[in-house]
Amino acid sequence: MIILGLMSVFIDSYSVLVMQLFERVDNIISVSIAIFSVLLLVLSVSGYRKTRIRLTIYAIIIFALFATQQFLDYADDIFAILDSPITDVVIHSLTLIILVIFFLAIVKRPTK
Numbered sequence: 001m002i003i004l005g006l007m008s009v010f011i012d013s014y015s016v017l018v019m020q021l022f023e024r025v026d027n028i029i030s031v032s033i034a035i036f037s038v039l040l041l042v043l044s045v046s047g048y049r050k051t052r053i054r055l056t057i058y059a060i061i062i063f064a065l066f067a068t069q070q071f072l073d074y075a076d077d078i079f080a081i082l083d084s085p086i087t088d089v090v091i092h093s094l095t096l097i098i099l100v101i102f103f104l105a106i107v108k109r110p111t112k
Helices: 002-051 055-078 085-107
Strands: none
16 A cells, blocks of 8 residues: 555656656747747848848748747746636637738739
């Protein structure tokens, strides 16, 4: 009986440690994605300034929305006040908007 109790405590402690590890890894990945999105946003703005290719504006908007989405998702995990259904709707709406803009960028004919 004592052995089962000790095993239960060990398994519970192990589960908590594993969950904390996964949460840290998830946070690191989320922040990395957000930083990479901002970097791509800056590169897109720089590219647009040099080339003035109008399709680059789609990339600028997409990367800005994606960075916003990632920061909001990360903040939702960190701050309890943001953990609400409204935040989830906003995050998923941003994903839909990103996909729509990406679709428009693909199907739009280039202007001369």
